[in-house]
Amino acid sequence: MLNLNHLSSFVALQQTGSFTEAAARLGIGQSTVTQHIQRLEKALGRQLVFRDTHQVKLTAEGEALIGYARGMLDLNGKVSSLFSETRLRGRLRLGVSEDVVANRLTGILEDFIRLYPLIDLELTVALSAVLYQMQDAGDLDLVLAKRHLGETHGRLLYREPLIWLARDPDLLPARGEALPLIAFPPPSITRRVAQEALDGANLPWRIVCTCGSLSGLTAAARAGMGVLVQPRSMAPAGLREVPADRLPLLEDVEFVLISRRGTDTALVDALSNLIAGQIAPQNPRRD
Template structure:
C-alpha cells in the first residue's frame, strides 16, 4: 500500500528538484526524504527519479506516478477536512504580485485547496503597490508581494538582490544611446528601483516596453529590446545577468505577507503558514 507521507515527499522533490530543499520545506531530514523515495521505488519496483550534479528529475515512471500521487493526496485532504474536528470554511481573498505567480505559486495553491477544500479561495494578480491599495480599501485579505528595503509592513519571508538582465548584455551596453528599459507600469517597485539607480549615477535611460505581465516583459527582453530588472531567483530563462560593474548596483527587495486587519484569522494563518513554509529563493542546484 502506498504511504501518503512518501507521496508527499515525492511531490515536493518534483517541485523543488532538490532533496535538500524538499526536506527543508517539509520539515524533515534529507535522509528521511531519501528513504521515502527509496521505499516508494522498492514498493513499485521502478526507478522514479534520476539525480545528477545539478538537479533531481523524474523518470518516465516517476512522471506516470505524478498525477496519481496528487489525486491521492487531494482525496485525503478532502476526507480529512470533511471529518476533521477543525474544518476551515469561508472566503479568503489572496493578492499576489505578478512575478511571484509566474515562478512559484502553483504548488502552494494546490496544497491549500487540497488541505482546505471547504474554503472559497479567490486570487488577484497585480503589481505589489496595486495590491496594497486594494487591501487598504478592504478588497483583499492577504497579500504576498514585494516591499522596499526599509519598509516595515508585513511579515518578512525573505530578501534577495535585484539584477539587470538582458539577452545579449554586451550588445545592449555597447549602444551609445540611453539604456533601453523593459519594465512593469507604475507604480512598479522594480521599475522605481531601476530608474532611481540610473538617476543617481546620471545615466540616461528610456522605456522601450511597458507591460503588466511578466511573460510580456520576458518576451521583449528575449527579443533583445532592452534590459529587464528582476529578483535574481526569478530571472527568466534565456536572459543573462549583467555584471555588477557594468551598471549601477540595485537595491535588494523583500518579499512579505501582509494580512488585512479584521480578516478571518484562522483562514489567513492557514495560508500564511503554508506560504512561509514553502516559499523562498529557488534552488540553483540539488
C-alpha cells in the first residue's frame, strides 16, 4: 500500500518543481521530502523523478502516477473532512487577477479542494482594479491581486519587479520612434506603470494591441506586434526581457490578499493562509 505522506511530497514536488519549495509548502525538511520520494520509488520499483543541476521534473513513470496520486489525496481529504467535527462548509467568492491565474492558481486550487472539499468556490478573473471595485460593491469575499508601490491596502504577499518583454528585443524601434505597446485595457496597473515610465523618459509610445486576457496579450507579443510588461516571475515563454539600457526602469509591483469585512472569517482564513503559504516568485530552480 502506498504511503499518503509519500504521495503528498510527490505531488508537492510536481507542483513546485523544487525539493526546497515542496518542503516549505508541506512544513517538513528537504531531506524528508527526498526520503519520501526515494521510498515511493522503491515501493513501485520505478524512477519517478529526474533531477539535475538545472531542473526537477517527472519521468514518464512519474507522469503516469501523478493523476492517481492526486486522486488518492483528494479522496483522503474528502473522507477526513466528512467525518471531522470542525469541517468547513459554505460558499466563498474569490477574485484573482488575470496574470496570477496563468501562473499560480492551479496548484492553489488543487490543495484547496483536497483540504476543504465542502467549500464551494465562486471564482472571478479580472484586472486588479476591477476586482477591487467588485469587492467594494460586496460581490467578492477575497481578492488576490496587484497594488502600486506606496499603497497600503491588503496583506502583502511579496514584491517583485516589472519588466519589458518582446519576441526579439533587437528589433525594437530606434529611440525617438513610437514604442508599440501591448497592454491590458484601463484600469490596468501594468499599463499605467509602463505609460508613466515612458512619459517620464520622454519616449513616444502607442498602444498596438489591447486585450483583457493575458493569453491574448502573450499571443500578440509572440507574434512580434510589440512590447509587453509583466512581473519577472510571470514572464510568458517565448518572450525575452528587453535589456535595461533600451527602455526605462519600471517600478516594482506588489501582490496582496484583501478580505471583505463581514465575510465568514473561517472560510476566508482557510483560503488566505493556503495562498500565503504557496504563492511566491517563481524563479529558475537548481535544487
